[in-house]
Amino acid sequence: MFCCFSFFSKMKTDLELALECAINIYHQYAIKNPRDDYLSKSEFTQLMKETAKTFLTNTVPVRAELFKETDLNKDKELSFEEFTIVLSKVADDAHRIIHGENRCKPESN
Numbered sequence: 001m002f003c004c005f006s007f008f009s010k011m012k013t014d015l016e017l018a019l020e021c022a023i024n025i026y027h028q029y030a031i032k033n034p035r036d037d038y039l040s041k042s043e044f045t046q047l048m049k050e051t052a053k054t055f056l057t058n059t060v061p062v063r064a065e066l067f068k069e070t071d072l073n074k075d076k077e078l079s080f081e082e083f084t085i086v087l088s089k090v091a092d093d094a095h096r097i098i099h100g101e102n103r104c105k106p107e108s109n
């Protein structure tokens with residue numbers, strides 16, 4: 001007999017699917033050049049251009065500043081933990097867009 005409860009309990013929630021998608025996108029770009037588990041500046045720039053163009057601003061200097069401010073240990077690559085800072089900024093920007101509020105501004109130094 002088919003049991004609906006066990007079928008649905010194995011389904012991922014929307015948040016679980018969204019997190020899995022973010023991890024997959026990170027890995028998809030981190031393995032480009034060099035093939036590792038970190039985002040180089042060029043991999044990060046390509047990721048932002050291709051997957052997050054609606055969010056933040058689309059100018060290259062802003063992406064460079066975003067990379068610089070989220071590279072916490074200043075090793076010129078973003079670990080997944082550092083990339084989660086970018087995700088939080090993109091999520092905040094998306095939330096502001098949904099509510100019709102002012103867009104996120106890059107932090108000034």
Ligand SMILES: [Ca+2]
Binds near residue numbers: 070077078
């Ligand atoms: Ca880093």
